[in-house]
Amino acid sequence: MLNKVLLSTDVALVCVQHALSTEKEEIMGLLIGEVHNNGRLVSIESSVILRRLDKKPDRVEISEEQLVQATLRAEELAAEVGRPLRVVGWYHSHPHITVWPSHVDLATQSMYQRMDSSFVGIIFAVFLTEQTTKAPSVQITCFQSMNEGSSQSRREIEMEIVNQNDSLLMNNFEILTQLPTILKEEEDEAYTNEVGHSQIDDIINKQHNAAVRTIAIGHIVEKMSRPMLEALVARNSLNSIRLRALKRQHQELMSRMENMTCNASK
Incomplete structure (x- = not known):
């Protein structure tokens, strides 16, 4: 069972910049990294920015073609650096709303976990305002989905943003x-x-x-x-x-x- 995710500072920067690109619709992308310790640890070291097929304020979708392209890109990077990199997760934004995943997010995450139990989701909540300082803030959560009968619930995954190799x-x-x-x-x-x-x-x-x-x-x-x-x-x-x-x-x-x-x- 996945216990922890290490997110590269460079990838975090790309994801936040992508999330801040629009206040009206959600954005999304896929995450490339490596799985360690029999699936208990995932390190995220690169990303693939996806073009939105349909701009929606409350949901995003990944096509099969985009997933295949991201998988091919992961294989290219793996050959370049000589490590078993692969697509390990996805990210999307929540502009002006809570960082917690919606039922649609949980259903999407559950679908990918059925293919890969280490697959992880990350949400960047942007354009939020701190109640005390009134300063803009960004919130991040890392999660997986747990099946409870016919519905899903959130399981929060510990995440650490780290400086990784160059x-x-x-x-x-x-x-x-x-x-x-x-x-x-x-x-x-x-x-x-x-x-x-x-x-x-x-x-x-x-x-x-x-x-x-x-x-x-x-x-x-x-x-x-x-x-x-x-x-x-x-x-x-x-x-x-x-x-x-x-x-x-x-x-x-x-x-x-x-x-x-x-x-x-x-």
Whole structure:
């Protein structure tokens, strides 16, 4: 029985950024990692952001094709790092509502557990406000489903966010930078679907749909792309400062070693 989940800090960052991309609908993705100790421990080291097939405020769905694609991606990563990585769970968001899984979430989780008893679900509740400080907050829960007759109940799983090895650091960084592109693809698909359903001579609807798409893309740039770019620029500046400090430290250590060598040879 699964007892604990280790969530990589890089994966947690990707999931939170994804969850904060919209206040109106839930988002979702799949989690890639490794199972240890005969299924008692799961380490999550990467993720796959899924494009939403249908935007809904209270539920998300995973298609069989998306699950297959995520499984193939896990196999690719496993070959790259030489470890038995696989799809170990899923995540989704709860904007403006409680972090606890709904009956739909529990039913979805139960379905996946029937295929893999170590499969885990993680929910990121976003756009919440602390009652005391009025500051925005993010809540996270990790869970599995327990069958009780014809219904399911929640079993909370202990989760720890940890710094893991850097073998998948670049992969997780690329996933983060792909997020705005995936969100834009969702808007483009929604726009194409709406235009396809409208009449050819319905100019007002066309203009309305184009305006909605433009506003949505502007939201992606303002809320995702620009803050992400600013954060990356700041991180790059910080890394440059750290690199200069490490170079100075390296020179000092080399100088000390040379002095020690000279003193020893006298």
